[in-house]
Amino acid sequence: xxxxxxxxxxxxxxxxxxxxxxxxxxxxxxxxxxxxxxxxxxxxxxxxxxxxxxxxxxxxxxxxxxxxxxxxxxxxxxxxxxxxxxxxxxxxxxxxxxxxxxxxxxxxxxxxxxxxxxxxxxxxxxxxxxxxxxxxxxxxxxxxxxxxxxxxxxxxxxxxxxx
Amino acid sequence: xxxxxxxxxxxxxxxxxxxxxxxxxxxxxxxxxxxxxxxxxxxxxxxxxxxxxxxxxxxxxxxxxxxxxxxxxxxxxxxxxxxxxxxxxxxxxxxxxxxxxxxxxxxxxxxxxxxxxxxxxxxxxxxxxxxxxxxxxxxxxxxxxxxxxxxxxxxxxxxxxxxxxxxxxxxxxxxxxxxxxxxxxxxxxxxxxxxxxxxxxxxxxxxxxxxxxxxxxxxxxxxxxxxxxxxxxxxxxxxxxxxxxxxxxxxxxxxxxxxxxxxxxxxxxxxxxxxxxxxxxxxxxxxxxxxxxxxxxxxxxxxxxxxxxxxxxxxxxxxxxxxxxxxxxxxxxxxxxxxxxxxxxxxxxxxxxxxxxxxxxxxxxxxxxxxxxxxxxxxxxxxxxxxxxxxxxxxxxxxxxxxxxxxxxxxxxxxxxxxxxxxxxxxxxxxxxxxxxxxxxxxxxxxxxxxxxxxxxxxxxxxxxxxxxxxxxxxxxxxxxxxxxxxxxx
Numbered sequence: 246x247x248x249x250x251x252x253x254x255x256x257x258x259x260x261x262x263x264x265x266x267x268x269x270x271x272x273x274x275x276x277x278x279x280x281x282x283x284x285x286x287x288x289x290x291x292x293x294x295x296x297x298x299x300x301x302x303x304x305x306x307x308x309x310x311x312x313x314x315x316x317x318x319x320x321x322x323x324x325x326x327x328x329x330x331x332x333x334x335x336x337x338x339x340x341x342x343x344x345x346x347x348x349x350x351x352x353x354x355x356x357x358x359x360x361x362x363x364x365x366x367x368x369x370x371x372x373x374x375x376x377x378x379x380x381x382x383x384x385x386x387x388x389x390x391x392x393x394x395x396x397x398x399x400x401x402x403x404x405x406x407x408x
Numbered sequence: 409x410x411x412x413x414x415x416x417x418x419x420x421x422x423x424x425x426x427x428x429x430x431x432x433x434x435x436x437x438x439x440x441x442x443x444x445x446x447x448x449x450x451x452x453x454x455x456x457x458x459x460x461x462x463x464x465x466x467x468x469x470x471x472x473x474x475x476x477x478x479x480x481x482x483x484x485x486x487x488x489x490x491x492x493x494x495x496x497x498x499x500x501x502x503x504x505x506x507x508x509x510x511x512x513x514x515x516x517x518x519x520x521x522x523x524x525x526x527x528x529x530x531x532x533x534x535x536x537x538x539x540x541x542x543x544x545x546x547x548x549x550x551x552x553x554x555x556x557x558x559x560x561x562x563x564x565x566x567x568x569x570x571x572x573x574x575x576x577x578x579x580x581x582x583x584x585x586x587x588x589x590x591x592x593x594x595x596x597x598x599x600x601x602x603x604x605x606x607x608x609x610x611x612x613x614x615x616x617x618x619x620x621x622x623x624x625x626x627x628x629x630x631x632x633x634x635x636x637x638x639x640x641x642x643x644x645x646x647x648x649x650x651x652x653x654x655x656x657x658x659x660x661x662x663x664x665x666x667x668x669x670x671x672x673x674x675x676x677x678x679x680x681x682x683x684x685x686x687x688x689x690x691x692x693x694x695x696x697x698x699x700x701x702x703x704x705x706x707x708x709x710x711x712x713x714x715x716x717x718x719x720x721x722x723x724x725x726x727x728x729x730x731x732x733x734x735x736x737x738x739x740x741x742x743x744x745x746x747x748x749x750x751x752x753x754x755x756x757x758x759x760x761x762x763x764x765x766x767x768x769x770x771x772x773x774x775x776x777x778x779x780x781x782x783x784x785x786x787x788x789x790x791x792x793x794x795x796x797x798x799x800x801x802x803x804x805x806x807x808x809x810x811x812x813x814x815x816x817x818x819x820x821x822x823x824x825x826x827x828x829x830x831x832x833x834x835x836x837x838x839x840x841x842x843x844x845x846x847x848x849x850x851x852x853x854x855x856x857x858x859x860x861x862x863x864x865x866x867x868x869x870x871x872x873x874x875x876x877x878x879x880x881x882x883x884x885x886x887x888x889x890x891x892x893x894x895x896x897x898x
Binding site: 252254259260261264265266267268270271272273277279282284285286287288293294297298303308313314315317319320392394395398401403405 | 768771775823841844846849850851855856862863866869875
């Protein structure tokens with residue numbers, strides 16, 4: 246039986262109106278410091294610098310009002326409510342606190358972290374719902390940007406999806 | 409001991425933390441330089457304890473460490489000013505804990521949390537063990553541990569900090585309720601005491617703590633379908649007066665019984681668990697939609713120990729019609745392979761760490777292979793190696809490598825491992841770039857057909873790293889299209 250999966254890029258085609266200041270990075274391998282672990286959003290460099298597609302140099306995980314005309318990261322963080330809750334319940338991988346190693350300190354830390362992250366996730370979602378309730382039911386709200394470019398790209402690179 | 413410390417010119421700095429996580433006055437002085445309040449007369453050191461007084465004075469005056477956090481922050485700012493070329497905005501390069509003081513207090517808090525939670529979890533295990541034992545274990549250490557666990561749990565619940573454990577309060581109150589209403593209702597069971605927690609309750613604690621405990625065959629029925637709400641006279645429900653508000657039945661109990669526990673509800677369980685209030689959701693019975701929730705995947709809200717049901721909560725809170733649950737009639741589900749165009753000779757490697765991302769990974773892999781990444785290295789962070797049996801299209805199999813990568817802090821470790829391997833040629837020759845994305849992030853090219861074209865233009869030799877901004881897609885459009893739980897079947 247083939248894998249079944251859900252087309253995320255098709256399901257979500259409205260994004261927030263503003264550029265999110267977070268960035269993710271691609272590094273030139275020979276310029277990367279190989280003796281220190283990269284940050285989740287940017288690597289440490291021994292040559293060159295961290296820059297955006299405009300050539301603007303900055304450092305760290307944020308680039309306020311960064312350019313989107315050449316490339317963008319579509320970030321499907323929340324998806325549906327159920328998915329969001331499930332993700333919140335799972336906890337994060339990034340800080341390593343979500344591991345389930347039963348009977349160890351890690352497990353207890355994971356439980357605590359999962360609870361905290363879960364609570365935060367629920368709160369965020371409730372806030373979003375409060376805002377959303379003023380707009381059309383089931384839609385993102387009054388101020389969103391339609392953008393199906395990721396879905397279009399996926400159809401382009403997987404032509405059989407168009408059938 | 410004080411005498412020895414005095415004799416050896418040592419300082420003892422006790423770190424006191426109260427039940428609410430607040431630091432004691434001496435610790436606050438050590439950390440933040442806040443002078444401790446004057447010692448009340450009734451708590452002055454006794455005259456026959458001169459060494460204790462001397463040690464206190466020594467620990468609270470220079471050269472004892474005083475205000476070390478403040479000094480560390482000042483020193484950090486000073487170093488930033490002296491070495492602007494380092495351009496480190498955040499201490500430890502973490503924007504979550506950008507100063508030495510915040511970093512330290514976070515680490516301290518984490519350590520304390522570990523210690524307490526370890527104690528709780530070990531005690532819980534012993535409780536579970538004692539439940540399954542044929543007779544109560546009179547071993548002294550077990551007795552002490554059980555007692556300690558109960559005290560901790562009760563403290564946790566009564567402080568309000570451990571909301572998920574508030575069922576203990578409900579349990580006790582429910583037992584009291586049963587006892588006081590004995591004249592009006594059938595004889596109640598013996599009032600439960602915390603040391604004899606029922607199996608379902610233990611399971612719920614375990615669920616909260618992330619333990620794989622034996623699931624009870626069935627939770628006690630909170631409100632059976634034959635339940636009769638007892639709202640007739642106050643004497644029928646003497647214990648559900650407003651003064652018992654902390655013991656109210658969770659809000660998910662059907663509205664047919666809004667004012668209290670039905671008198672003919674099973675009394676074998678002290679806790680009216682809401683599990684059976686919504687035993688299953690199968691919306692296609694009514695409106696043809698395809699959404700189903702697995703009742704075995706109920707999510708417990710740690711705040712108030714109620715079952716979180718996305719549908720139930722949202723439908724009731726926002727009066728949402730069922731029609732929005734349709735999920736486009738399943739049109740978003742792709743149940744056959746859709747191979748992308750492939751570029752095996754490309755120069756970009758994509759590294760990703762995943763945990764429980766199976767429903768999404770096929771689309772994400774196909775998308776980025778089609779974009780031109782020649783190798784995608786998937787680090788599976790699950791303890792049980794969930795992706796071991798992950799079936800991929802034959803043609804993309806050589807271009808996708810799955811590596812079991814359990815353990816803590818996997819993201820940055822895996823990124824470094826991936827980059828080193830790519831540089832060493834482990835993923836093929838001529839790999840020039842490494843990208844570090846998550847499975848919920850899709851790179852969208854606006855002016856290039858191929859990722860190599862983008863990188864040749866914007867990330868030439870010696871140029872470092874190219875960073876690209878996020879655009880966030882929130883709940884829009886498919887707020888309730890819960891496809892993760894619905895139709896993402898293996």
